[in-house]
Amino acid sequence: MADVVVLGSANMDLVVTTDRLPGRGETIAGGTFRQVPGGKGANQAIAAARAGGTVRFAGAVGDDDLGRRIVAALASAGVDxxxxxxxGVPTGTAHITxxxxxxxxxxxxxGANGTLTDLLPAHAYAIATADTLLLQLELPLPVVQAAATHAHALGVRTILTPAPARPLSDDLLAAVDLLVPNEHEATLIxxxxxxxxxxxxLAKxxxxxxxxxERGAVHVTADAEPVAVPAFPVTAVDTTAAGDTFVGVLAVALAAGAAMPDAMRRASAxxxxxxxxxxxxxxxxxxxxxxxFLGGAA
Ligand code: ATP
Known part of the structure; x- marks a missing residue:
């Protein structure tokens, strides 16, 4: 039994640094090269597990070295x-300059993420035995819809990060308990x-x-006053995956029974x-x- 199951993408991020972005048709010299396990699904699973949750990741990788390294990274963070x-296709990759x-x-x-077009039996079972399901939009939309519908029918809390942003059907929104968009995603949807x-x-x-x-987060529902929780004032050096960390930790806190404002404060921290x-x-x-951090901030 996992508190949180994450159905989502797993990529290897292949990151090169350069002095400037190359122009069209141009070849330039790079600086450093790093390979970092990523994908919004894997990022949320790792954040949730590091924050103390019992977490299972449901996704797909290729039968290749990159896939084995992503699975090892998930496992070493404590993810099932x-x-x-x-x-039967290569692990997903993100080529970042x-x-x-x-x-x-x-x-x-x-790559492998794109092969998940329907809910696998193992994924359906993982959802059925979880308290909370985390979804994002880096897998094909039909599997996101199938997972949300399955979870909804079973009473499993479903949290959707609608990124990358795209229009969403009323059917999908109706199967979701909590939508966590940033400003760009909210306005587009x-x-x-x-x-x-x-x-x-959207709260309808x-x-x-x-x-x-850095302005925090606000919980908006159809029948209560909005609840805003400010961000903690810190000096940011890299905001990559701030949203995924926020959602992963929020899910663990909610699954442990925290009230929404307390879960938001922990996720913000x-x-x-x-x-x-x-x-x-x-x-x-x-x-x-x-x-x-929260002890020091109290
Ligand atoms: P990303 O795409 O970078 O993963 P996002 O756009 O999905 O992030 P944001 O709204 O940027 O999500 O950030 C999510 C939460 O992370 C915020 O509500 C806030 O609590 C925290 N956060 C983000 N940026 C900062 C910052 N510069 N300082 C402090 N907290 C931050």
Missing amino acids: TTAVGRA VAAGGDNTIVVVP AGVDDPYRAAQL HCDVLLTLG AAALSVQQPGASDSAPTAARIDA
């Missing part, structure tokens, strides 16, 4: 990887320019937790810790670090 499928000053380009090759207005419109379908970067370090999943804090 027994529901990770092996696809980061120029001095922070400009970047990213090409994502879905609701089709209005104002993120607060967008959150109010499901609860909404709108994240606002974890995200504040993660943005102070370079990296993505590797910068997610442990439960002990979150406790110490």
